Amino acid sequence: MRLNLFVVCIAMAAGAASAQTSLPKTPPAPAATASALETREIRAQLAPRRFTTLAAEIGAKINRLPVPEGGAFKAGQVLIQFDCSLQQAQLSKAKAALAGADKTWQANKRLADLNSIGKVELDISEAEVLKAQAEVAANNAVLGKCSVAAPFGGRIAEQKVREQQYVQPGQALLEIIDDSALELEFIVPSKWLAWLKVGSGFQVKIDETGKTYPAKVQRIAARVDPVSQSVKLNAMIDGRFPELISGMSGQVLMVPAERASK
Numbered sequence: 001m002r003l004n005l006f007v008v009c010i011a012m013a014a015g016a017a018s019a020q021t022s023l024p025k026t027p028p029a030p031a032a033t034a035s036a037l038e039t040r041e042i043r044a045q046l047a048p049r050r051f052t053t054l055a056a057e058i059g060a061k062i063n064r065l066p067v068p069e070g071g072a073f074k075a076g077q078v079l080i081q082f083d084c085s086l087q088q089a090q091l092s093k094a095k096a097a098l099a100g101a102d103k104t105w106q107a108n109k110r111l112a113d114l115n116s117i118g119k120v121e122l123d124i125s126e127a128e129v130l131k132a133q134a135e136v137a138a139n140n141a142v143l144g145k146c147s148v149a150a151p152f153g154g155r156i157a158e159q160k161v162r163e164q165q166y167v168q169p170g171q172a173l174l175e176i177i178d179d180s181a182l183e184l185e186f187i188v189p190s191k192w193l194a195w196l197k198v199g200s201g202f203q204v205k206i207d208e209t210g211k212t213y214p215a216k217v218q219r220i221a222a223r224v225d226p227v228s229q230s231v232k233l234n235a236m237i238d239g240r241f242p243e244l245i246s247g248m249s250g251q252v253l254m255v256p257a258e259r260a261s262k
Contacts, residue, residue, distance in 0.1 A: 042252040044186035044204060046237070046244060048177035050152055056167040057145040060084060065174075069159040073176075077150045080173055084146035091139035098132035105129045154178040157246070177246055184215060184235040186252050190224040193231060201238065206250035214238040 060082040067073045105125040111117040158175040161167060184204060188196070200217045219234035237244065 042186050042188060042254065043249060044184040044235075044252050045249040046182045046184065046206070046246055048154070048179050048246045049181045049183055049236075050154070050178035051157070052151065052176060053172050054079065054148055054174045054176060056080075056082075056169055056171045056173055058082065058084075058087070058142060059166070059168050060087070060146070061166045062161060062163050062173075065159065065161075065163055067156055069156050072155050073150050073153065075150055075153045078147050079150050079156075079176070080148040082146045084143055087139065087142050087146065091136065091143060094132065094135040094139045098129070098136050101125070101128040101132040148173070150176065152176075152178050153180065179246055180240075182237045182244055182246065183218075184237070184252070185232065186235075187228075187230045187232050188254065190229045190231045193220070193224075196220075196233075202235070202255075203253040204235075204237075204250050205253060206244065206248050208248045208250075209243055211243075212253065213241060213244070 062080060063083045064081040065079070066081070067077070067079055073079060105122075105128070108117055108122045108125045112119070112122045154177050156174055157177045160175070161171070161173050167173065196217065198217055198220060202215055202217075203212045204215050205212045214237070215235045216238050217233055217235045221232040221234075224231045
């Protein structure tokens, strides 16, 4: 009897151990996730304040690209000049048609005063003038697309075409950036919002230069990620440093308030 009782006890202990090892592992608590986010290195990349891709609005051959790739330009400066000799000829043709239609209309108005022409003929001649005016306006609008000016000051990030190349409407030509101010985007624990505000200053160490630069928070995301308990920040380099360019990255040196007070 004692032997049988001993065997039963061993079997029950083994079953309990097996059940304990077979239990599924519970996921880490949100607090543990937030703690991991606080201790890890916060990385950020420099990005331009504004950037865009300039595309062709007409089909034409490129005559000039006055600013080379990487070159700087000012707002309103011509970046692309097309060969629009055909469009110019079409405008001249439209202007000649307008002049002829206007002369016909003026003559018909004088005849109408003498009751030598019907109202229908007079109205038709006036409509021809309006049609010719529309053609002139359309051709002037096309000629306005023969040069592309910079919408803002900055630099040429990428030149996608070359001079003497024929391009189609909608084809990408240049990628431009406004590097007058460089921005940073990174993620921090959401509980930092208790002390982190727009305008808060911090430092960022850039890998490519090995130097540390001042920065300021300029925007805080509109919502917190409930899973990771984190929030996205947008900051700007505080000052102008010629060695910094878009695409560089580095470590955000932001000390939580509770650590800074110790």
